[in-house]
Amino acid sequence: MTQRFPIPRYPTGWFQVCWSDELKVKEAKPLQAFGRDLVMFRTESGEARVLDAYCPHMGAHLGHGGVVEGESVKCPFHAWQFDGTGKCTDLPYANKIPAKAEIKAWHVHEHSGLVLVWHDIDDRPPLWHTPEFPELTSDDWSEPVRRTWRFRSHNQEMGENVVDIAHFKYLHGMLQVPPAVAEGREHIFHMETPTYMKSGHGDTEGTLVTNSYGFGVTTNHFEGFVGTLCVGNVIAVDDDFVEVRFTFAVKKMGGADVTRGIGKAFVAEISRQLEQDIPVWENKIYLEKPIFCDGDGPFTKYRRWGKQFFPDWYRKRALEAWRSEREARPEFRPTEK
Ligand code: FES
Numbered sequence: 157m158t159q160r161f162p163i164p165r166y167p168t169g170w171f172q173v174c175w176s177d178e179l180k181v182k183e184a185k186p187l188q189a190f191g192r193d194l195v196m197f198r199t200e201s202g203e204a205r206v207l208d209a210y211c212p213h214m215g216a217h218l219g220h221g222g223v224v225e226g227e228s229v230k231c232p233f234h235a236w237q238f239d240g241t242g243k244c245t246d247l248p249y250a251n252k253i254p255a256k257a258e259i260k261a262w263h264v265h266e267h268s269g270l271v272l273v274w275h276d277i278d279d280r281p282p283l284w285h286t287p288e289f290p291e292l293t294s295d296d297w298s299e300p301v302r303r304t305w306r307f308r309s310h311n312q313e314m315g316e317n318v319v320d321i322a323h324f325k326y327l328h329g330m331l332q333v334p335p336a337v338a339e340g341r342e343h344i345f346h347m348e349t350p351t352y353m354k355s356g357h358g359d360t361e362g363t364l365v366t367n368s369y370g371f372g373v374t375t376n377h378f379e380g381f382v383g384t385l386c387v388g389n390v391i392a393v394d395d396d397f398v399e400v401r402f403t404f405a406v407k408k409m410g411g412a413d414v415t416r417g418i419g420k421a422f423v424a425e426i427s428r429q430l431e432q433d434i435p436v437w438e439n440k441i442y443l444e445k446p447i448f449c450d451g452d453g454p455f456t457k458y459r460r461w462g463k464q465f466f467p468d469w470y471r472k473r474a475l476e477a478w479r480s481e482r483e484a485r486p487e488f489r490p491t492e493k
């Protein structure tokens with residue numbers, strides 16, 4: 157494995173694995189996340205559950221042919237059943253269930269039409285929850301529109317996009333981006349930027365409020381003449397790739413056509429910006445010590461805040477691996493004078 161970043165790969169936090177309606181009642185399917193093979197299933201009572209994929213009996217993948225029965229998923233190989241806590245609940249051809257017949261269960265939080273899974277490299281239970289996003293299910297807001305992307309990047313690299321005020325002008329072509337107010341509050345990084353938005357009816361002035369709940373979930377709320385919300389989710393699926401899911405909604409105004417027009421322009425604008433970022437992210441390197449100038453956004457504040465999402469031992473290990481890899485590459489060796 158190559159260590160592309162001087163920071164660890166899989167942060168602590170909540171990460172979206174699908175939208176609620178992508179996991180039907182009694183459905184079981186494979187899931188790749190955090191460099192692991194998992195299975196997600198929805199029980200008969202409607203609970204979304206996530207377990208490690210491989211059956212502890214003889215290693216079958218529960219997401220390939222597993223069947224949901226009641227509150228458990230049944231292995232396709234010899235019919236052992238596991239509930240949402242990972243406990244073996246039925247073993248049809250034995251008198252006694254072996255004590256070790258258990259799989260790691262993942263914490264799932266489903267709300268606002270999103271299925272979120274908690275990841276922590278040290279296996280701590282959830283340290284916080286994300287708030288619900290009532291706009292995504294409200295009659296006063298448009299039916300949410302979704303987009304997904306998959307490319308080579310890192311949660312923190314992408315998170316820093318929010319504080320990178322200079323790139324909004326030079327990469328995304330915005331006329332100007334006034335200085336933002338930013339603060340890290342526990343697991344929430346909050347930022348407010350007076351800005352404008354292309355609404356489909358010209359540009360409207362307003363305030364963009366961005367809240368990042370760890371590195372997984374970020375909301376962009378624009379409030380002005382129009383109201384829009386983009387809930388962005390980034391999950392590291394393996395050592396190279398991330399998956400991005402955006403859920404967009406627009407506050408209804410002036411009839412369905414107007415709302416639809418604003419919504420379309422909004423989705424197109426945010427998607428355009430992301431697609432401009434992707435080739436930069438896929439090809440850049442992440443510098444441990446960039447040369448920041450006084451016009452750059454509050455990166456230092458953001459990076460300090462972000463440290464909490466990786467335990468110290470994990471950060472140390474990643475940094476050492478990254479440094480030794482760089483030392484082996486001539487282009488990164490200090491030049492001799
Ligand atoms: S491998 Fe799953 S029950 Fe045997």
Ligand SMILES: [Fe+2]
Nearest residue numbers: 317429430433
């Ligand atoms: Fe960007």
